[in-house]
Amino acid sequence: MSAAEGPLVVGVDSSTQSTKALVVDAATGEVVASGQAPHTVSSGAGRESDPRQWWEALHEALRQCGDAAREAAAVSVGGQQHGLVTLDGHGEPVRPALLWNDVRSAPQARRLTEELGGAGFWAERTGSVPAASFTVTKWAWLAEHEPEALRATKAVRLPHDYLTERLTGVGTTDRGDVSGTGWWASATEEYDEEILAHVGLDPALLPRVVRPGEVAGTVRDGHGLPFAKGTLVAPGTGDNAAAALGLGLRPGTPVLSLGTSGTVYAVSKRRPADPTGTVAGFADAHGDWLPLACTLNCTLAVDRLAALLGLDREAVEPTSDLTLLPYLDGERTPNLPNASGLLHGLRHDTTAGQLLQAAYDGAVHSLLGALDLVLGKEDEGTDPSAPLLLIGGGARGAAWQQTVRRLSGRPVQIPEAKELVALGAAAQAAGLLTGEDPAAVARRWNTARGPVLDAVERDEATLARITGVLSDAAPLLERGTRA
Numbered sequence: 001m002s003a004a005e006g007p008l009v010v011g012v013d014s015s016t017q018s019t020k021a022l023v024v025d026a027a028t029g030e031v032v033a034s035g036q037a038p039h040t041v042s043s044g045a046g047r048e049s050d051p052r053q054w055w056e057a058l059h060e061a062l063r064q065c066g067d068a069a070r071e072a073a074a075v076s077v078g079g080q081q082h083g084l085v086t087l088d089g090h091g092e093p094v095r096p097a098l099l100w101n102d103v104r105s106a107p108q109a110r111r112l113t114e115e116l117g118g119a120g121f122w123a124e125r126t127g128s129v130p131a132a133s134f135t136v137t138k139w140a141w142l143a144e145h146e147p148e149a150l151r152a153t154k155a156v157r158l159p160h161d162y163l164t165e166r167l168t169g170v171g172t173t174d175r176g177d178v179s180g181t182g183w184w185a186s187a188t189e190e191y192d193e194e195i196l197a198h199v200g201l202d203p204a205l206l207p208r209v210v211r212p213g214e215v216a217g218t219v220r221d222g223h224g225l226p227f228a229k230g231t232l233v234a235p236g237t238g239d240n241a242a243a244a245l246g247l248g249l250r251p252g253t254p255v256l257s258l259g260t261s262g263t264v265y266a267v268s269k270r271r272p273a274d275p276t277g278t279v280a281g282f283a284d285a286h287g288d289w290l291p292l293a294c295t296l297n298c299t300l301a302v303d304r305l306a307a308l309l310g311l312d313r314e315a316v317e318p319t320s321d322l323t324l325l326p327y328l329d330g331e332r333t334p335n336l337p338n339a340s341g342l343l344h345g346l347r348h349d350t351t352a353g354q355l356l357q358a359a360y361d362g363a364v365h366s367l368l369g370a371l372d373l374v375l376g377k378e379d380e381g382t383d384p385s386a387p388l389l390l391i392g393g394g395a396r397g398a399a400w401q402q403t404v405r406r407l408s409g410r411p412v413q414i415p416e417a418k419e420l421v422a423l424g425a426a427a428q429a430a431g432l433l434t435g436e437d438p439a440a441v442a443r444r445w446n447t448a449r450g451p452v453l454d455a456v457e458r459d460e461a462t463l464a465r466i467t468g469v470l471s472d473a474a475p476l477l478e479r480g481t482r483a
């Protein structure tokens with residue numbers, strides 16, 4: 001037995017690049033054990049992963065947690081948002097999952113937006129204007145490109161739903177993750193039958209939406225994981241909503257997450273509906289809302305540039321006239337799915353370190369440009385001098401920290417807790433045991449604790465230069481380079 005004060009809970013983050021599992025003491029928030037195992041993501045035009053590998057990675061991450069995982073009284077799974085998982089009648093994937101950063105469904109996103117009343121209709125109805133990341137556009141892509149796969153599909157799931165169902169044997173999702181599908185009406189909090197009919201998706205193929213605080217199910221027999229049969233399983237949620245829980249986030253506090261995706265978000269009491277499409281109007285896992293903007297090019301794009309330049313990711317040098325738009329994967333914010341990277345201002349005396357700094361600047365510019373829209377002008381609790389919470393793998397890096405500080409002009413707080421998505425899932429699992437609100441559990445665990453870097457003067461010149469290049473290069477970026 002462990003020396004924990006309270007019952008143990010397991011929180012899982014099945015993100016784009018890996019699965020991370022934490023065993024946490026529900027009384028104190030202490031991380032008793034942890035494990036991590038990588039995923040494979042396809043390269044080339046699309047981005048796909050085999051859901052069965054997520055399940056194997058979960059096994060491996062839990063194996064690394066050792067005996068502590070066997071003592072878990074409750075478990076919860078957070079996962080990358082939006083991915084389309086198509087299952088056959090036996091619960092096996094019909095094909096690999098189409099991931100959030102697969103931009104092949106950009107034409108379907110445009111078409112669906114036009115066919116169903118335009119951006120205003122979608123924003124009002126679902127909270128978001130569908131971009132290529134949204135599940136509904138992936139379903140429409142599949143209908144056009146692989147109709148036989150569509151016909152073989154007997155269940156449609158999101159990544160966290162898939163893993164939760166393999167634990168419980170029951171098809172469930174939650175309001176946070178379902179709000180990123182494009183087929184959930186945020187005003188009524190029901191599946192949107194008009195949209196589903198329009199894209200030819202039978203609602204019977206979709207999972208039940210479990211309410212916050214409700215039990216999704218219990219661990220079934222024969223799963224091969226270290227959990228005892230009957231262990232409670234929480235609803236789980238999308239990874240950003242899980243991190244919001246994991247930080248115990250209160251309305252109006254901004255978060256900037258630097259992972260495979262870059263995201264900027266805040267909890268809000270007001271249902272978002274941005275017809276420009278910059279802000280996605282997600283629900284959170286708690287009963288409030290999570291307006292969020294997301295970029296496709298964040299840590300991986302900057303690391304790729306560093307590798308091309310033969311530099312360590314911290315080897316940056318200041319630059320004042322170089323602009324690099326690091327849209328290596330196309331981009332979602334701004335909405336330029338066909339774009340590729342663009343460099344402006346290269347000279348004989350430009351150094352590799354300056355090129356690298358320009359990549360950081362370009363990645364952070366997109367996120368900060370959306371921050372005011374995310375916070376909303378008169379939203380409650382919004383304080384422009386409040387620290388920006390910086391999380392995700394990139395938050396560990398000094399170059400990321402200093403770039404965010406310089407371009408935001410805000411104080412930046414860096415929580416010491418590393419795995420906030422998995423911690424949020426763990427807080428959700430703990431809430432099932434204690435009856436507490438999971439965000440209150442996270443606050444009790446003091447998960448946001450960490451150093452605050454003071455504000456420095458905002459580098460308006462760099463922000464304006466990048467905005468100018470973006471605007472001047474718009475036709476090139478919209479057209480893209482692929483035939």
Ligand SMILES: Nc1ncnc2c1ncn2[C@@H]1O[C@H](COP(=O)(O)OP(=O)(O)O)[C@@H](O)[C@H]1O
Pocket residue numbers: 015016017018258259260261299300303313392393394395396397398400
């Ligand atoms: N010490 C560090 N400094 C800067 N970046 C880091 C550091 N450690 C990890 N990263 C970056 O974090 C990324 C992974 O972030 P993470 O939030 O775990 O991603 P995801 O959850 O999307 O899989 C890696 O791609 C890497 O670039």
Ligand SMILES: O=C(CO)[C@@H](O)[C@H](O)COP(=O)(O)O
Pocket residue numbers: 015016017079080081082100133180238239240259260261262263280294
């Ligand atoms: O698409 C979004 C948010 O809308 C992404 O944030 C995904 O949820 C992927 O998350 P990470 O793997 O980068 O954590």
